[in-house]
Amino acid sequence: MRWEVFKQDTPKKAHQAVGSVHGADAEHALLNARHVFGRRPAAVSMWVVRADRIYSRTAEELAAESSAGADGTDTPPATGTGPRTYLVFRKSSHRRSMTFVEHVGEVEASHPRDALVSAMSRSADGEGLAWWVIEEGDVHRSDPDAAESWFEPALDKTYKQQSQYGTVAPGAGKRSAS
Amino acid sequence: MTPQTELDAQVSQALAYRLTAMGDDELLLGHRNSEWTGHGPVLEEDIALSNLAQDEIGHAVMWYGVRGELDGSDADDLAFRRDPAQFLSSTFVELPRGDWAFTMLRQFLFDCYEAESLPRLARSAHRPLADAAAKAQREELFHLRHTGLWVKRLGLGTDESHHRSVAALTAMWEAFGALLAPLPGDEQLVGAGVLPDWSTLPAAVFARVRAALAAADLDPGEDPVVPPLAQRNTVSEARTELLGTMQAVARADPEAVTW
Numbered sequence: 001m002r003w004e005v006f007k008q009d010t011p012k013k014a015h016q017a018v019g020s021v022h023g024a025d026a027e028h029a030l031l032n033a034r035h036v037f038g039r040r041p042a043a044v045s046m047w048v049v050r051a052d053r054i055y056s057r058t059a060e061e062l063a064a065e066s067s068a069g070a071d072g073t074d075t076p077p078a079t080g081t082g083p084r085t086y087l088v089f090r091k092s093s094h095r096r097s098m099t100f101v102e103h104v105g106e107v108e109a110s111h112p113r114d115a116l117v118s119a120m121s122r123s124a125d126g127e128g129l130a131w132w133v134i135e136e137g138d139v140h141r142s143d144p145d146a147a148e149s150w151f152e153p154a155l156d157k158t159y160k161q162q163s164q165y166g167t168v169a170p171g172a173g174k175r176s177a178s
Numbered sequence: 179m180t181p182q183t184e185l186d187a188q189v190s191q192a193l194a195y196r197l198t199a200m201g202d203d204e205l206l207l208g209h210r211n212s213e214w215t216g217h218g219p220v221l222e223e224d225i226a227l228s229n230l231a232q233d234e235i236g237h238a239v240m241w242y243g244v245r246g247e248l249d250g251s252d253a254d255d256l257a258f259r260r261d262p263a264q265f266l267s268s269t270f271v272e273l274p275r276g277d278w279a280f281t282m283l284r285q286f287l288f289d290c291y292e293a294e295s296l297p298r299l300a301r302s303a304h305r306p307l308a309d310a311a312a313k314a315q316r317e318e319l320f321h322l323r324h325t326g327l328w329v330k331r332l333g334l335g336t337d338e339s340h341h342r343s344v345a346a347l348t349a350m351w352e353a354f355g356a357l358l359a360p361l362p363g364d365e366q367l368v369g370a371g372v373l374p375d376w377s378t379l380p381a382a383v384f385a386r387v388r389a390a391l392a393a394a395d396l397d398p399g400e401d402p403v404v405p406p407l408a409q410r411n412t413v414s415e416a417r418t419e420l421l422g423t424m425q426a427v428a429r430a431d432p433e434a435v436t437w
Binding site: 022167 | 222226236313316319324327
């Protein structure tokens with residue numbers, strides 16, 4: 001089963017989608033996410049969400065659906081009925097080499113599509129190139145109490161730059177060529 | 179407890195011996211786990227076990243470093259340029275990696291041992307040792323989470339995974355008891371406050387192990403015997419084979435000034 005991984009770099013930054021892992025269940029996926037995406041700095045929190053529990057739409061898909069009158073029949077099945085909390089994620093730039101779908105907030109709705117419409121109407125601070133909407137109960141979060149054990153050791157595991165390796169000047173020290 | 183900076187010569191020697199034994203255990207266990215790199219069941223587990231391997235090897239470097247502060251020894255020399263007879267590793271970490279169940283259960287048992295030993299070492303009167311233990315302890319909690327999850331999966335998974343787990347436990351149980359045996363010189367270290375609460379270690383480790391195994395429907399039987407004194411100088415076939423592989427490149431050019 002595939003799970004999307006969201007990583008938060010500092011307490012003030014938003015969780016960003018960084019990639020995906022396989023996992024038999026949420027706990028397994030979280031551990032794998034920590035191994036794959038959290039070994040190097042920096043992270044303070046991680047979330048995983050089953051890939052098939054994400055309602056995702058690009059700007060192009062939304063335009064096409066609205067002209068065709070589609071109602072988003074491929075939405076994940078709702079667990080129960082009535083309004084619930086959805087987390088909304090947005091990708092708003094192509095500018096950098098690394099662009100992320102980023103957590104932008106929560107909305108109350110009865111259906112992911114309504115959640116998306118509601119989020120788009122409130123979101124005037126940036127363009128939405130792609131949107132992900134996830135029901136709150138589908139977000140599995142790393143334990144804040146375990147953050148020290150999960151993420152802080154990575155601070156000591158920075159990449160070793162080429163210049164940090166010892167070198168020997170040509171001809172120095174080594175036995176001379178015969 | 180007063181922080182101690184100067185150790186008398188005998189205590190210093192006993193500590194160097196213990197640090198070498200602990201470093202050798204971490205290094206060899208890390209190497210055994212690294213043998214799975216490229217062979218893991220899925221990419222994520224391959225990466226995970228390689229991470230655990232690197233962490234253990236990192237801890238070896240740390241223990242060798244604390245020893246180096248005592249006697250000026252060099253971590254690379256200790257790892258790559260000692261003969262098998264000079265290593266102080268336990269049979270437990272030397273045993274071949276076996277199957278996935280053996281590898282995971284061994285790492286789990288070692289994590290349980292460290293979950294009890296590191297907090298004790300973190301209270302050592304020898305500050306560099308206490309600091310290093312506290313640092314390693316953070317990481318070991320995460321290791322235990324990972325291997326603990328696997329013990330449950332293996333024990334409660336399929337008939338085959340359960341049987342393989344039982345067989346693995348049986349095969350490593352005696353060596354696990356021997357891992358916990360006191361080293362020559364430990365008595366002096368306890369006397370000097372360098373090893374706090376050391377006699378309570380095995381019982382605490384076994385209680386921890388037993389609780390986790392029971393939750394995974396695994397019963398290892400009686401607690402393993404902890405010998406009164408560890409015999410770390412015996413060269414096993416497994417140690418010779420492991421070091422032969424691990425040291426091959428470093429030993430290929432003994433005159434190399436640097437790598």
